[in-house]
Each structure stands twice: as structure tokens, then as C-alpha cells.
Amino acid sequence: MKALVLLIALMPGAALAGGLGAARTLPAGSVIGAGDLTVIDTDRPGLTDPSAAIGMQTRITIYEGRPLHANMLQAPRVVGRNEIVRLSFQRGGLRIDTEGRAMSDGAAGDMIRVMNMGSRSTVTAQVMSDGTLAVMN
Structure with a gap:
């Protein structure tokens, strides 16, 4: 039995590689911090660089x-x-700020549809990092 275990361990491709795993259960929508990651032995390909995961948000629950x-x-x-959200339009010296309702989720830099609350018209706007939306038309 020991010989079989040793033989399997020495077979090419059978070795476990280190990868990143969840240190605790991360619900969908959680933003990952350094304390949420641990190094695990796995034969599945995955992330190995912590900087690729830290600051990202989970799409699904990760156990x-x-x-x-x-x-x-x-x-x-x-x-x-x-x-x-605050909706802004700027062209030259003209600046218009109003309230809008986001029609979808958006990360910084995403283009999303927004309904202007005053006119009830729908426009496309870019999500800024501070949570405001800039109309690009």
C-alpha cells in the first residue's frame, strides 16, 4: 500500500499545485480582502496571484x-x-446635474442605462468611481 501511494505521488501530473482558496465562506457580492484568502493544495487550475483577487467582488458564493x-x-x-444616482451632463461651460435611476448594476467605467427622474427619458451614462454618472451624448 505504501508503495502504491509513493508511486502515485511520483507520477507526473499527479502532484498538487498551490493555489488561492477562500479562507472563509464568501457570500455573493463580497469584496475580497487579504484575510479572505488562503493558499491551498489543489489539482484544479485557478488563481495563484493574490493581487488578482484582492479588491474584486464575488459573483457567486465561494465556500x-x-x-x-x-x-x-x-x-x-x-x-x-x-x-x-446623481446624473451629470457637461459640454463646454454648460453643466446640468439631476437625479436618475440606474437601470442596471455598474462598476467604475461601465456604460449603463439611466432614467432621468425629471423628464423620465432614458440616457446612457458612464459610471464614475465616486458613484456619479456622466452622460456621454
């Missing part, structure tokens, strides 16, 4: 000890669907 994959993570959402 403790499970390896992290890039498709489980997304850029943190700054604006939520149906959230009331």
Missing part, C-alpha cells in the same frame, strides 16, 4: 477551502440597479 477562479470574480459594483 471555505474552494479554489478561486477568475470567472467567480468581477470588478466591484459602484452603482446598484434601481439606485437613485
Whole structure:
């Protein structure tokens, strides 16, 4: 039996590689911090660089000890669907600020549809890192 275990351990491709795993159960929507990661032995390919995961938001619930994959993570959402946001339009010296309702979630840099609360018209705006939206038309 010991010989069989030793033989399997020495076989090429059978060795476990180190990867990143969840140090605790991370609910969907959690922003990952350094304390949420641990190094695990796994034969599944996944993330190995902590900087690729820290600051990202989970798309799904990731259970403790499970390896992290890039498709489980997304850029943190700054604006939520149906959230009331500040909508800005600027062209030259003209600046118009009003309230809008986000029609979808958005991370910084995303283009999303927003309903102007005053006119009830829908425009496309870019999500800024501070949570405001800039109309690009």
C-alpha cells in the first residue's frame, strides 16, 4: 500500500499545485480582502496571484477551502440597479446635474442605462468611481 501511494505521488501530473482558496465562506457580492484568502493544495487550475483577487467582488458564493477562479470574480459594483444616482451632463461651460435611476448594476467605467427622474427619458451614462454618472451624448 505504501508503495502504491509513493508511486502515485511520483507520477507526473499527479502532484498538487498551490493555489488561492477562500479562507472563509464568501457570500455573493463580497469584496475580497487579504484575510479572505488562503493558499491551498489543489489539482484544479485557478488563481495563484493574490493581487488578482484582492479588491474584486464575488459573483457567486465561494465556500471555505474552494479554489478561486477568475470567472467567480468581477470588478466591484459602484452603482446598484434601481439606485437613485446623481446624473451629470457637461459640454463646454454648460453643466446640468439631476437625479436618475440606474437601470442596471455598474462598476467604475461601465456604460449603463439611466432614467432621468425629471423628464423620465432614458440616457446612457458612464459610471464614475465616486458613484456619479456622466452622460456621454
